[in-house]
Amino acid sequence: MTDTQANPRRWILLALAAIANMAAYYSYDAIAPIAGMLHARGLSHADIGLLNAVYSLPNIPLALLGGVLIDRIGAGRAAALASGLCLAGAVLTAIGQPFALMVTGRLVFGIGSETLYIALLCAIAGWFTGGGGALATALFFSLARVGSYLADTSPGWAAPVYARGWQAPLWLAAGLCGAGFGAALLCMRFDTRRAGEPSERMNWRDIGAFPRAFWYILWLNVLFASVFFPFRSTFSIQYFQDARGLTLAQAGLTNSWVFFAAIIATPVFGLIADRWGHRAALLLAGAALMPLTFVLLGTAASPLWVTTVMMGVSFSVIPAVIWPTTAMLIPAQRLGTAFGLINLLQSLGLAGSNLMAGALNDHFAAGPLHPAGYGAMFVWFTVLAMIALVAAGAFWRARST
Numbered sequence: 001m002t003d004t005q006a007n008p009r010r011w012i013l014l015a016l017a018a019i020a021n022m023a024a025y026y027s028y029d030a031i032a033p034i035a036g037m038l039h040a041r042g043l044s045h046a047d048i049g050l051l052n053a054v055y056s057l058p059n060i061p062l063a064l065l066g067g068v069l070i071d072r073i074g075a076g077r078a079a080a081l082a083s084g085l086c087l088a089g090a091v092l093t094a095i096g097q098p099f100a101l102m103v104t105g106r107l108v109f110g111i112g113s114e115t116l117y118i119a120l121l122c123a124i125a126g127w128f129t130g131g132g133g134a135l136a137t138a139l140f141f142s143l144a145r146v147g148s149y150l151a152d153t154s155p156g157w158a159a160p161v162y163a164r165g166w167q168a169p170l171w172l173a174a175g176l177c178g179a180g181f182g183a184a185l186l187c188m189r190f191d192t193r194r195a196g197e198p199s200e201r202m203n204w205r206d207i208g209a210f211p212r213a214f215w216y217i218l219w220l221n222v223l224f225a226s227v228f229f230p231f232r233s234t235f236s237i238q239y240f241q242d243a244r245g246l247t248l249a250q251a252g253l254t255n256s257w258v259f260f261a262a263i264i265a266t267p268v269f270g271l272i273a274d275r276w277g278h279r280a281a282l283l284l285a286g287a288a289l290m291p292l293t294f295v296l297l298g299t300a301a302s303p304l305w306v307t308t309v310m311m312g313v314s315f316s317v318i319p320a321v322i323w324p325t326t327a328m329l330i331p332a333q334r335l336g337t338a339f340g341l342i343n344l345l346q347s348l349g350l351a352g353s354n355l356m357a358g359a360l361n362d363h364f365a366a367g368p369l370h371p372a373g374y375g376a377m378f379v380w381f382t383v384l385a386m387i388a389l390v391a392a393g394a395f396w397r398a399r400s401t
Contacts, residue, residue: 010128013124013127015143016184016186016190017187019143019179020116020120021116021117022144022146023176023177025144025147026148027176028233029148030172031052031234032232032234032236032237032255033152033154033169034166034169035048035235035238036237037165037166038166045361045362046358048358049234049359051234052229052230052234053351054103055109055110055351056114056347056351056354057107058110060348064344066082066119066340066343067337067343068337070115070122071336075123075336076190078115078119079116079123079188080184081115082111082115082116082184083116083184083185086112086116087112087177087180088108089107089110090173091105091177092104092109093170093173094170094173114343118339120140120187122339125327135271135274137323139266141266143263145266149256152255152256207341210330213329213398216392220283220395221342221346223391224385225346225350226349226350227290227384227385230381232311234357234358236251236255238251239366239374240255254304257308257312259312262315262316265313265316270321279321279399280395280399281396283325286314286392288392291385293310293385297378298379298382357381360377361374361377364376
Protein backbone atom coordinates (compact mmCIF):
# COMPACT_ATOMS: atom_id res chain seq x y z
CA MET A 1 0.00 0.00 0.00
CA THR A 2 1.20 3.52 -0.61
CA ASP A 3 -0.68 4.95 2.31
CA THR A 4 1.34 3.49 5.15
CA GLN A 5 -0.73 5.30 7.73
CA ALA A 6 -3.81 3.30 6.70
CA ASN A 7 -2.03 -0.06 6.60
CA PRO A 8 -2.84 -2.11 9.73
CA ARG A 9 -0.06 -4.57 8.92
CA ARG A 10 2.52 -2.02 10.05
CA TRP A 11 1.53 -2.78 13.66
CA ILE A 12 2.14 -6.48 13.07
CA LEU A 13 5.55 -5.59 11.65
CA LEU A 14 6.26 -3.41 14.68
CA ALA A 15 5.39 -6.26 17.08
CA LEU A 16 7.54 -8.77 15.18
CA ALA A 17 10.44 -6.31 15.00
CA ALA A 18 10.22 -5.69 18.74
CA ILE A 19 10.29 -9.43 19.49
CA ALA A 20 13.34 -9.97 17.28
CA ASN A 21 15.13 -7.01 18.84
CA MET A 22 14.08 -8.01 22.36
CA ALA A 23 15.76 -11.40 21.94
CA ALA A 24 18.97 -9.75 20.75
CA TYR A 25 18.94 -7.30 23.67
CA TYR A 26 18.51 -10.15 26.14
CA SER A 27 21.45 -12.02 24.66
CA TYR A 28 23.66 -8.92 24.67
CA ASP A 29 22.83 -8.20 28.33
CA ALA A 30 23.31 -11.83 29.39
CA ILE A 31 26.99 -11.17 30.19
CA ALA A 32 26.49 -8.76 33.10
CA PRO A 33 24.54 -11.17 35.38
CA ILE A 34 27.26 -13.85 35.05
CA ALA A 35 30.23 -11.44 35.24
CA GLY A 36 30.93 -12.53 38.83
CA MET A 37 30.84 -16.20 37.83
CA LEU A 38 33.19 -15.55 34.94
CA HIS A 39 35.54 -13.64 37.25
CA ALA A 40 35.50 -16.58 39.67
CA ARG A 41 36.26 -18.84 36.72
CA GLY A 42 39.54 -16.94 36.31
CA LEU A 43 38.65 -14.25 33.78
CA SER A 44 39.94 -10.72 34.41
CA HIS A 45 37.88 -7.56 34.24
CA ALA A 46 39.52 -6.91 30.87
CA ASP A 47 38.45 -10.36 29.63
CA ILE A 48 34.86 -9.69 30.66
CA GLY A 49 34.97 -6.27 29.01
CA LEU A 50 36.31 -7.96 25.87
CA LEU A 51 33.16 -10.09 25.60
CA ASN A 52 31.09 -6.98 25.01
CA ALA A 53 33.84 -5.05 23.23
CA VAL A 54 34.29 -7.77 20.60
CA TYR A 55 30.55 -7.59 19.98
CA SER A 56 31.16 -4.08 18.65
CA LEU A 57 34.51 -4.55 16.91
CA PRO A 58 33.26 -6.18 13.66
CA ASN A 59 30.72 -3.43 13.20
CA ILE A 60 33.43 -0.79 12.99
CA PRO A 61 34.15 -1.79 9.37
CA LEU A 62 30.86 -3.60 8.65
CA ALA A 63 28.07 -1.37 10.02
CA LEU A 64 28.16 1.09 7.13
CA LEU A 65 28.28 -1.75 4.60
CA GLY A 66 25.32 -3.34 6.40
CA GLY A 67 23.39 -0.11 6.00
CA VAL A 68 24.17 0.02 2.29
CA LEU A 69 23.09 -3.66 2.00
CA ILE A 70 19.77 -2.82 3.66
CA ASP A 71 19.21 -0.03 1.15
CA ARG A 72 19.92 -2.52 -1.66
CA ILE A 73 18.01 -5.71 -0.67
CA GLY A 74 15.32 -4.36 1.65
CA ALA A 75 15.01 -4.20 5.40
CA GLY A 76 13.02 -7.42 5.86
CA ARG A 77 15.50 -9.67 4.06
CA ALA A 78 18.45 -8.05 5.82
CA ALA A 79 16.76 -8.51 9.21
CA ALA A 80 16.21 -12.24 8.66
CA LEU A 81 19.82 -12.77 7.57
CA ALA A 82 21.16 -10.80 10.53
CA SER A 83 18.95 -12.59 13.05
CA GLY A 84 20.31 -15.94 11.82
CA LEU A 85 23.83 -14.71 12.62
CA CYS A 86 22.65 -13.65 16.09
CA LEU A 87 21.40 -17.17 16.75
CA ALA A 88 24.65 -18.75 15.57
CA GLY A 89 26.72 -16.38 17.72
CA ALA A 90 24.59 -16.99 20.81
CA VAL A 91 25.04 -20.76 20.44
CA LEU A 92 28.83 -20.44 20.14
CA THR A 93 28.89 -18.15 23.19
CA ALA A 94 26.87 -20.67 25.21
CA ILE A 95 29.28 -23.49 24.29
CA GLY A 96 31.86 -21.10 25.67
CA GLN A 97 34.90 -23.33 26.06
CA PRO A 98 37.64 -22.53 25.35
CA PHE A 99 37.39 -18.82 26.05
CA ALA A 100 38.40 -18.05 22.45
CA LEU A 101 35.23 -19.80 21.26
CA MET A 102 33.12 -17.63 23.56
CA VAL A 103 34.83 -14.52 22.16
CA THR A 104 34.19 -15.79 18.62
CA GLY A 105 30.53 -16.30 19.46
CA ARG A 106 30.20 -12.75 20.74
CA LEU A 107 31.89 -11.49 17.58
CA VAL A 108 29.47 -13.38 15.29
CA PHE A 109 26.54 -12.27 17.45
CA GLY A 110 27.72 -8.66 17.14
CA ILE A 111 27.94 -8.86 13.34
CA GLY A 112 24.31 -9.95 13.22
CA SER A 113 22.87 -7.87 16.03
CA GLU A 114 23.87 -4.42 14.83
CA THR A 115 22.69 -5.09 11.27
CA LEU A 116 19.44 -6.51 12.67
CA TYR A 117 18.96 -3.35 14.72
CA ILE A 118 19.51 -1.05 11.72
CA ALA A 119 17.32 -3.15 9.41
CA LEU A 120 14.40 -3.17 11.84
CA LEU A 121 14.65 0.59 12.37
CA CYS A 122 14.61 1.11 8.60
CA ALA A 123 11.59 -1.17 8.23
CA ILE A 124 9.68 0.76 10.89
CA ALA A 125 10.67 4.12 9.40
CA GLY A 126 9.36 2.95 6.02
CA TRP A 127 6.06 1.73 7.39
CA PHE A 128 5.34 4.80 9.51
CA THR A 129 6.09 7.52 6.98
CA GLY A 130 2.45 8.62 7.19
CA GLY A 131 2.90 9.81 10.79
CA GLY A 132 3.54 8.48 14.27
CA GLY A 133 7.19 7.61 13.57
CA ALA A 134 8.48 8.75 16.97
CA LEU A 135 5.78 6.84 18.85
CA ALA A 136 6.36 3.70 16.77
CA THR A 137 10.13 3.86 17.32
CA ALA A 138 9.58 4.48 21.02
CA LEU A 139 7.28 1.46 21.28
CA PHE A 140 9.88 -0.60 19.42
CA PHE A 141 12.55 0.38 21.95
CA SER A 142 10.17 0.04 24.88
CA LEU A 143 9.31 -3.55 24.00
CA ALA A 144 12.94 -4.32 23.22
CA ARG A 145 13.93 -3.07 26.70
CA VAL A 146 11.86 -5.94 28.06
CA GLY A 147 14.75 -8.14 26.92
CA SER A 148 17.25 -6.12 28.96
CA TYR A 149 14.91 -6.09 31.95
CA LEU A 150 14.43 -9.86 31.78
CA ALA A 151 18.19 -10.41 31.49
CA ASP A 152 18.93 -8.31 34.56
CA THR A 153 16.20 -9.94 36.64
CA SER A 154 16.99 -13.46 35.40
CA PRO A 155 19.09 -14.35 38.49
CA GLY A 156 15.78 -14.16 40.37
CA TRP A 157 13.15 -15.65 38.04
CA ALA A 158 15.62 -18.14 36.54
CA ALA A 159 17.45 -18.99 39.77
CA PRO A 160 17.56 -22.76 39.00
CA VAL A 161 19.30 -21.95 35.72
CA TYR A 162 21.95 -19.86 37.47
CA ALA A 163 22.42 -22.57 40.08
CA ARG A 164 23.86 -24.72 37.30
CA GLY A 165 26.75 -22.31 36.68
CA TRP A 166 27.72 -19.69 34.10
CA GLN A 167 26.91 -21.73 31.00
CA ALA A 168 23.20 -22.46 31.50
CA PRO A 169 22.13 -18.77 31.46
CA LEU A 170 23.87 -18.38 28.10
CA TRP A 171 21.91 -21.33 26.69
CA LEU A 172 18.74 -19.61 27.87
CA ALA A 173 19.83 -16.53 25.89
CA ALA A 174 20.49 -18.69 22.83
CA GLY A 175 16.98 -20.15 23.06
CA LEU A 176 15.48 -16.66 23.05
CA CYS A 177 17.60 -15.80 20.01
CA GLY A 178 15.96 -18.76 18.28
CA ALA A 179 12.54 -17.23 18.99
CA GLY A 180 13.82 -13.90 17.69
CA PHE A 181 14.97 -15.56 14.48
CA GLY A 182 11.45 -16.88 13.93
CA ALA A 183 10.03 -13.38 14.43
CA ALA A 184 12.55 -11.95 11.96
CA LEU A 185 11.52 -14.50 9.32
CA LEU A 186 7.89 -13.42 9.76
CA CYS A 187 9.01 -9.80 9.65
CA MET A 188 10.61 -10.48 6.26
CA ARG A 189 7.33 -11.93 5.01
CA PHE A 190 5.37 -8.87 6.09
CA ASP A 191 7.89 -6.31 4.86
CA THR A 192 6.53 -6.32 1.32
CA ARG A 193 6.60 -2.55 0.96
CA ARG A 194 10.37 -2.42 0.33
CA ALA A 195 10.89 -5.87 -1.16
CA GLY A 196 12.03 -5.67 -4.75
CA GLU A 197 12.62 -1.90 -4.49
CA PRO A 198 16.39 -1.56 -4.15
CA SER A 199 17.78 1.94 -4.08
CA GLU A 200 20.10 3.39 -6.68
CA ARG A 201 23.81 2.71 -6.29
CA MET A 202 25.45 4.44 -3.39
CA ASN A 203 27.45 7.55 -4.19
CA TRP A 204 29.82 7.95 -1.27
CA ARG A 205 29.79 11.71 -1.76
CA ASP A 206 26.18 11.61 -0.55
CA ILE A 207 27.47 11.06 3.00
CA GLY A 208 29.32 14.35 2.91
CA ALA A 209 26.08 16.05 1.88
CA PHE A 210 24.24 14.97 5.04
CA PRO A 211 23.14 18.09 6.97
CA ARG A 212 25.17 19.44 9.87
CA ALA A 213 22.43 18.62 12.36
CA PHE A 214 22.84 14.94 11.46
CA TRP A 215 26.49 14.98 12.51
CA TYR A 216 25.67 16.52 15.89
CA ILE A 217 23.01 13.91 16.52
CA LEU A 218 25.42 11.18 15.39
CA TRP A 219 28.05 12.15 17.97
CA LEU A 220 25.45 12.47 20.69
CA ASN A 221 24.28 8.93 19.92
CA VAL A 222 27.82 7.51 19.81
CA LEU A 223 28.94 9.13 23.06
CA PHE A 224 25.73 8.33 24.92
CA ALA A 225 25.97 4.65 23.95
CA SER A 226 29.67 4.58 24.91
CA VAL A 227 28.69 5.61 28.43
CA PHE A 228 25.43 3.80 29.03
CA PHE A 229 25.99 0.31 27.67
CA PRO A 230 29.52 -0.40 28.94
CA PHE A 231 28.31 0.45 32.43
CA ARG A 232 24.81 -1.02 32.52
CA SER A 233 25.49 -4.07 30.34
CA THR A 234 29.01 -4.99 31.49
CA PHE A 235 30.17 -3.65 34.85
CA SER A 236 27.19 -2.33 36.82
CA ILE A 237 26.01 -5.57 38.44
CA GLN A 238 29.50 -6.47 39.60
CA TYR A 239 29.98 -2.89 40.88
CA PHE A 240 26.73 -3.06 42.86
CA GLN A 241 27.94 -6.29 44.46
CA ASP A 242 31.52 -5.18 45.18
CA ALA A 243 30.96 -1.55 46.20
CA ARG A 244 27.37 -1.47 47.48
CA GLY A 245 27.21 -4.92 49.13
CA LEU A 246 24.26 -6.24 47.11
CA THR A 247 23.71 -9.91 46.32
CA LEU A 248 23.67 -11.02 42.69
CA ALA A 249 19.86 -11.09 42.62
CA GLN A 250 19.63 -7.67 44.31
CA ALA A 251 22.21 -6.16 41.96
CA GLY A 252 20.43 -7.54 38.90
CA LEU A 253 17.09 -6.20 40.12
CA THR A 254 18.61 -2.77 40.82
CA ASN A 255 20.15 -2.68 37.36
CA SER A 256 16.85 -3.70 35.79
CA TRP A 257 15.04 -0.64 37.16
CA VAL A 258 16.61 1.50 34.45
CA PHE A 259 15.18 -0.73 31.73
CA PHE A 260 11.83 -1.05 33.51
CA ALA A 261 11.58 2.73 33.64
CA ALA A 262 12.43 2.88 29.94
CA ILE A 263 9.68 0.40 29.09
CA ILE A 264 7.13 2.84 30.46
CA ALA A 265 8.72 6.22 29.76
CA THR A 266 10.06 5.75 26.21
CA PRO A 267 6.61 5.72 24.51
CA VAL A 268 5.65 8.80 26.53
CA PHE A 269 8.60 10.77 25.16
CA GLY A 270 7.93 9.42 21.68
CA LEU A 271 4.34 10.66 21.89
CA ILE A 272 5.54 14.06 23.13
CA ALA A 273 7.94 14.31 20.20
CA ASP A 274 5.17 13.43 17.73
CA ARG A 275 2.56 15.74 19.24
CA TRP A 276 4.56 18.81 20.29
CA GLY A 277 8.02 18.47 18.75
CA HIS A 278 10.83 20.19 20.72
CA ARG A 279 13.07 17.25 19.85
CA ALA A 280 16.33 19.16 20.33
CA ALA A 281 15.25 20.37 23.78
CA LEU A 282 14.29 16.83 24.80
CA LEU A 283 17.69 15.51 23.70
CA LEU A 284 19.48 18.27 25.59
CA ALA A 285 17.55 17.53 28.79
CA GLY A 286 18.17 13.79 28.48
CA ALA A 287 21.89 14.26 27.84
CA ALA A 288 22.22 16.60 30.85
CA LEU A 289 21.09 13.87 33.25
CA MET A 290 23.84 11.38 32.37
CA PRO A 291 26.99 13.12 33.73
CA LEU A 292 25.14 14.05 36.91
CA THR A 293 24.11 10.42 37.32
CA PHE A 294 27.72 9.20 37.25
CA VAL A 295 28.87 11.90 39.65
CA LEU A 296 26.25 10.74 42.16
CA LEU A 297 27.06 7.07 41.57
CA GLY A 298 30.81 7.53 41.90
CA THR A 299 30.53 9.53 45.13
CA ALA A 300 27.71 7.41 46.61
CA ALA A 301 26.07 10.73 47.41
CA SER A 302 22.51 9.49 46.93
CA PRO A 303 20.50 6.26 47.12
CA LEU A 304 20.76 3.95 44.15
CA TRP A 305 17.11 4.46 43.22
CA VAL A 306 17.75 8.17 42.56
CA THR A 307 20.49 7.47 40.03
CA THR A 308 18.36 4.70 38.56
CA VAL A 309 15.48 7.11 37.91
CA MET A 310 17.82 9.70 36.39
CA MET A 311 19.52 7.19 34.10
CA GLY A 312 16.15 5.65 33.20
CA VAL A 313 14.74 9.01 32.10
CA SER A 314 17.88 9.78 30.09
CA PHE A 315 17.78 6.34 28.50
CA SER A 316 14.11 6.87 27.61
CA VAL A 317 14.52 10.25 25.96
CA ILE A 318 17.62 9.72 23.83
CA PRO A 319 16.64 6.62 21.77
CA ALA A 320 12.99 7.68 21.48
CA VAL A 321 13.96 10.95 19.83
CA ILE A 322 17.29 10.32 18.05
CA TRP A 323 16.22 7.67 15.54
CA PRO A 324 12.98 9.22 14.22
CA THR A 325 14.75 12.60 14.10
CA THR A 326 17.48 11.05 11.96
CA ALA A 327 14.78 9.67 9.66
CA MET A 328 13.45 13.22 9.29
CA LEU A 329 16.88 14.61 8.38
CA ILE A 330 17.97 11.97 5.83
CA PRO A 331 16.26 10.94 2.54
CA ALA A 332 14.54 7.55 2.76
CA GLN A 333 16.74 5.97 0.07
CA ARG A 334 19.85 6.76 2.18
CA LEU A 335 18.41 6.01 5.61
CA GLY A 336 20.05 2.59 5.92
CA THR A 337 23.41 4.14 5.06
CA ALA A 338 22.91 6.89 7.66
CA PHE A 339 21.92 4.40 10.36
CA GLY A 340 24.88 2.23 9.36
CA LEU A 341 27.28 5.16 9.72
CA ILE A 342 25.92 5.91 13.19
CA ASN A 343 26.34 2.28 14.23
CA LEU A 344 29.84 2.10 12.74
CA LEU A 345 31.03 4.90 15.01
CA GLN A 346 28.86 3.67 17.88
CA SER A 347 30.50 0.24 17.64
CA LEU A 348 33.93 1.87 17.78
CA GLY A 349 32.87 3.80 20.85
CA LEU A 350 31.35 0.76 22.58
CA ALA A 351 34.43 -1.38 21.94
CA GLY A 352 36.86 1.29 23.10
CA SER A 353 34.83 2.25 26.16
CA ASN A 354 34.35 -1.36 27.31
CA LEU A 355 38.07 -2.04 26.96
CA MET A 356 39.02 1.20 28.69
CA ALA A 357 36.65 0.62 31.62
CA GLY A 358 37.92 -2.95 32.08
CA ALA A 359 41.55 -1.84 31.92
CA LEU A 360 40.94 0.94 34.47
CA ASN A 361 39.25 -1.49 36.86
CA ASP A 362 42.15 -3.92 36.56
CA HIS A 363 44.79 -1.20 36.93
CA PHE A 364 43.21 0.21 40.08
CA ALA A 365 42.41 -3.27 41.49
CA ALA A 366 38.66 -2.66 41.64
CA GLY A 367 36.83 -5.32 43.61
CA PRO A 368 35.15 -6.17 46.92
CA LEU A 369 38.40 -5.56 48.82
CA HIS A 370 38.98 -2.23 47.07
CA PRO A 371 35.69 -0.72 45.88
CA ALA A 372 37.35 2.69 45.49
CA GLY A 373 39.15 1.20 42.49
CA TYR A 374 35.97 1.73 40.46
CA GLY A 375 36.44 5.51 40.78
CA ALA A 376 38.60 5.83 37.65
CA MET A 377 35.90 4.10 35.60
CA PHE A 378 33.35 6.65 36.79
CA VAL A 379 35.64 9.53 35.86
CA TRP A 380 35.96 8.05 32.36
CA PHE A 381 32.20 7.73 31.94
CA THR A 382 31.58 11.24 33.30
CA VAL A 383 34.00 12.83 30.82
CA LEU A 384 32.33 11.04 27.89
CA ALA A 385 28.89 12.09 29.16
CA MET A 386 29.98 15.73 29.34
CA ILE A 387 31.15 15.63 25.71
CA ALA A 388 27.79 14.09 24.75
CA LEU A 389 26.07 17.01 26.47
CA VAL A 390 28.12 19.43 24.35
CA ALA A 391 26.99 17.59 21.19
CA ALA A 392 23.36 17.82 22.33
CA GLY A 393 23.79 21.55 22.90
CA ALA A 394 25.25 21.98 19.41
CA PHE A 395 22.29 20.10 17.91
CA TRP A 396 19.82 22.25 19.85
CA ARG A 397 21.57 25.41 18.63
CA ALA A 398 21.63 24.17 15.02
CA ARG A 399 17.91 23.38 15.05
CA SER A 400 16.91 26.60 16.80
CA THR A 401 18.84 28.79 14.35
